[in-house]
Amino acid sequence: MTDRPGDRRKPHTGGLPKTEPLSPSQLRQNAAAKHMLRRLVQGENPPTAPMSIVDRLAGSPYANPMIQVGGVDTSARKTMDFALHLAESMFRYGAGALEVETSIIAVTAALGLKNIEVDITNQSVVINYAPKDQTPISLLRVVRSWTNNYAGLAKVHQLVTDIVAGGVGRDEAIRRLEEAITSPKPFPRWMVTVAFGVFSAAYVGVLGGGPGASAIAFGSNILISLLARQLGRWRVPDFFTTASCSFVVTFLALVLWQFGVTAAPAIVVVGGILLLLPTGRLVSSVQDAINGFPVTAAGRFLSTMLTFGALVAGIAVAFVAGALTGMQPIDITKTFPPAYDLWFVVILIAIAVMAIGITEQTAWKLLLPTAGVGVVGYLVLLGAGAMGIGDRFSPALAAVVIGLLARVLALKMGAPQLVVAVPAALILLPGLTIFRSMYVLTIEESEILLGAGGMLRAAAIVLGAAGGIVLGDTLARPLTRSLASNERRRARRR
Structure with missing residues (x-):
């Protein structure tokens, strides 16, 4: 037996209750609930997303550094040498590892270097610079001596603050660091x-x-x-x-x-x-x-x-x-x-x-x-x-x-x-x-x-x-x- 043209049969519901379409306000509420549930379960960022190294500056005096641009990558080695010399001086004067790390990150970021990684142990500092599609550079500096010089540590801290503020270039920073290191201590x-x-x-x-x-x-x-x-x-x-x-x-x-x-x-x-x-x-x-x-x-x-x-x-x-x-x-x-x-x-x-x-x-x-x-x-x-x-x-x-x-x-x-x-x-x-x-x-x-x-x-x-x-x-x-x-x-x- 074939259906006649134009003969449409209604689907069999089997006694299921009829559902009314949701109103726009109900749809918005459901969407908001799903979004909140997704945030609670998954979080705003993917759980395996890497942390940006500049995020380490949060809570430090060097947050949001002023980035200097213009041909910095061509002299990345000089910037890394300066950062290592800075870190060695801070360690010699008694600074903590977190202060040294945040200073390196702030200085390298302010001087325009991206793709920097820093590794600090008890007596050594390693900086790795790995720009995309270029040969990476890794430098190591070992700290072999310590001295009491809180005045020198304060000068280095002020230098990092000035670099992050954008008012000191690399050449001037190198000169000021050398001056802070070689200047006599306050008391005989x-x-x-x-x-x-x-x-x-x-x-x-x-x-x-x-x-x-x-x-x-x-x-x-x-x-x-x-x-x-x-x-x-x-x-x-x-x-x-x-x-x-x-x-x-x-x-x-x-x-x-x-x-x-x-x-x-x-x-x-x-x-x-x-x-x-x-x-x-x-x-x-x-x-x-x-x-x-x-x-x-x-x-x-x-x-x-x-x-x-x-x-x-x-x-x-x-x-x-x-x-x-x-x-x-x-x-x-x-x-x-x-x-x-x-x-x-x-x-x-x-x-x-x-x-x-x-x-x-x-x-x-x-x-x-x-x-x-x-x-x-x-x-x-x-x-x-x-x-x-x-x-x-x-x-x-x-x-x-x-x-x-x-x-x-x-x-x-x-x-x-x-x-x-x-x-x-x-x-x-x-x-x-x-x-x-x-x-x-x-x-x-x-x-x-x-x-x-x-x-x-x-x-x-x-x-x-x-x-x-x-x-x-x-x-x-x-x-x-x-x-x-x-x-x-x-x-x-x-």
Whole structure:
């Protein structure tokens, strides 16, 4: 049977309910819901999309660099050599891996180089330049020496800021970098030596030692400063130099205590060994670990632990030598009331922080701001202790405040955060706890667990303070975006 022409049969619905067509508003709502679901599941970018290297500048003072164009690729090798020289200088002066990486990326981007990759380890920097359809170039620079020169680090930081602002070409940048490297340090050697003694004398007064203890600390620190300089001339490794200095200051304090010259040998030793602690290296290692540079962080952690080991070894040998020569054991549980009023202690803190800045060769203009940050951190430490926060958490809280203020002040004055934060935070380190724990471990063998617990407690305080500085730096980033922009606008006007 065939259908007749024009005979159309309706499809069989089988009793299914009829659906009404959707209105335009319903269609828009469904589309919006599908779009939101797609964003939640997939994200805005493909999950395997590579990250642009310039995106590493986000949150740094060098975000959105001013790109210079015009025949840059023809001299890419010169630009890469300059960037490596810049990175080597920053590492020598104590900069962290993230700061070095962002400086390289910012400089190469501002000078017109694209397709750059940077790899940083503990002692080396590698830059790879691979333009499309051209022969790639890879350059390596190894950092073999370190020096205290925060003023030089601040000059390099300012140079990078000016390059990113677009006001400095490559030839001018090379000249300024060479000038920053070869220019003399702000303070002569004799002044640095005196600053060692001034810091020790001031900090002993903060701990509760009187004028006599401060005078002994001043003299002993002058002695170990001269000793360290002489051992450096003889190319003695840093480990043995640090151990020798801690031995001398400890044994000298014990001898003077035996003859009744001082009643506070522990405080004298603390004032002597605190500047030997690798504070800057520790802060940089914690910063590198948090910011995703595990190899660099591991290398700096190892170097830091060796320095701590050298300090402990020197103190232990001094105790053993004292016991063998018949010296009476000291009472490490003895506490000392404040020797001065709070207002005078605050002045001593400011003097101590400025002395640290001189030993680190900080620029003159940064000494008073650094002292102010140190005083604020010390007051926060006292306030946290009065509130019952605890001896381990209070230094970390004070370090957060120091790290935050240091970033704001440093960027405002054209310097990296480390230059202000490290000298200001040295007063937070538990030198007295380290001394007492080492004494128990070395002399009182029956209390070895107590000594080991004290060393772990000291390590927790030190790491907490270093982590607090890095946290403060991170918290201050939203507050310093305008400071970086203002600095770059000033550089353009120059």
